[in-house]
Amino acid sequence: MGDEIPGLDSIGSGTRARHAGRGWMALVATSLALWIGCSDSAPQAPDEEVQAFELAIAKREVAVADDVLRVRQGQRVKLRWQTDEAATIHLHGYDLRAALKPGTPVVWDFEATATGRFPIEAHGFGDPEEAAPEHDHPPGSDPSTPHDHPAEESASSAPPGDTTLVYFEVHPR
Secondary structure (H helix, E strand, O other): OOOOOOOOOHHHHHHHHHHHHHHHHHHHHHHHHHHHHHOOOOOOOHHHOOEEEEEEEEOOEEOOHHHEEEEEOOOEEEEEEEEOOOEEEEEOOOOEEEEEEOOEOEEEEEEOOOOEEEEEEEEEEOOHHHOOOOOOOOOOOOOOOOOOOOHHHOHHHOOOOEEEEEEEEEEOO
């Protein structure tokens, strides 16, 4: 066979070529696996799924273990509210508000971005249109951005008619 190179065993060269090809394939497969494993588009872990809470206000109280809702920073959160009496509720630090009415559930769906412990208060029960006025924000700040509040806005010094229902704790990742 005129195409053969003298001194080269044709059977051996085919075997070497196959082994070399397999080596490259293994290198490419390993590199691809490492790249996928380190990419930001990797599937989310189950603990990063939506953390949902069913919250019912009955007789001006919410029954929650330790009076605290705990989540991790970056988690998607759904708080589904029901009440037996009209009320306006407010999640401090996130500035989420809702006017609740009996028989009409309200859902807050948001990402837990700011870490800390934030009170969820009822700003008056009864007519939700007569809720407590909004609190002041520093000039130039965006009230829709999650933020901390000064100590004087804590539940211990809440204005008359305001009731801390539960605390929302966001722990760092």
